[in-house]
Amino acid sequence: MRDHVLAAARALTIATGVVPSLNAVVAAAGVSKGGLMHHFPTRTDLIVGLARMSLHEIDAAMTDAAARGDAAPTWLRLSRPDASERALLQALAVSFRSSDPKSAVLLDEARSALARWERMIEEEVGDAMRARVIRLVGDGLVANAIAGVEPEPVDLVTLSASLIGPAAAPGRHG
Template sequence: MGVDKKSKSRSATREKILQAAAQVVMERGVEALTLDAVAQQAEVSKGGLLYHFPNKNALIVNLGEQLLQNFEAALQNEFEQDDAPGTPGQWLRAYVRSTERMSKESLALFARLSSILVEMPPELLQSVEAYEQQCHQRLEADGIDPVQATIIQLAIDGLWFSEAFQMALPNQERRAQVVETLLTMTRSLHSTIDNEQWIMNNYLSLKEED
């Protein structure tokens, strides 16, 4: 029991530090992300911070990976709540919905972290590239025309980037129309495989990753 309590306490402290780091980045920028600033924001000793994150790069890597994990959790939730389960395009609909529903806080943190893209730790770049490859494989196995599916993905990614960096934003009515059109396209595109094969290729593989 004592070991379990210690483990939970360390996990809670680690999460508290990450939340503090995210707050520092969003309020003051990545350049303000120092170990001292995060320790002060999290109200922990610098030694306590170093126990979990030995340097600034470790904080940045974990912040970025947490963004990916949160997005994946949202994507899987949307996948399971799809209004046409077991049909081609289900993964892409989940991707569209989870992307357009990303919180303002996550968008702001992404934009801030992107400002150091050239100097981004290689471990985080590798995680991002691996996740993008995983998404590409899912897209290819989603049962609809892969070219049209890629166009839909790029369109929703474009909306996401425009909101993250606050540029060329459509009004809310037009935004809703764009998202609904993309979702409609996932239902109307020609299926490249039958439903049974789609389930084997996509749904089961997604569940195995849990």
């Protein structure tokens, strides 16, 4: 039920551009208010749940990519959210309150995930500073997408080749 509720909340967030109220999620998910509140007692819990879901999706993609030796270009590709992902990230960014203790735990999880993903990139490129630069470029791509300030689309093949080398550009791994 938890995943069903999160999927409904995610769809509503993408459609409306804001994290929905608990009542809106109840209606969209077709669950009882008590059932929803068992998993997400507050809107903050729902926001944290949506953010964790995104972290877990990225973690799974990065873990798979690292196993293929494709972590760096995958990180750059994941850093270019499509329109629906951008809508979700924008809504989460607007709704997020770092002063909330529940959000502080999420921030710790995000820091840990970023460090893990950077290590995956480092194992692939063989250099800690280069891995940091690649991770930070990805962070900048995401930030620009959320803010809507990217002046022109980035050619990920060229970017990957510049940062990683031609052999590691997206779409060039088996």
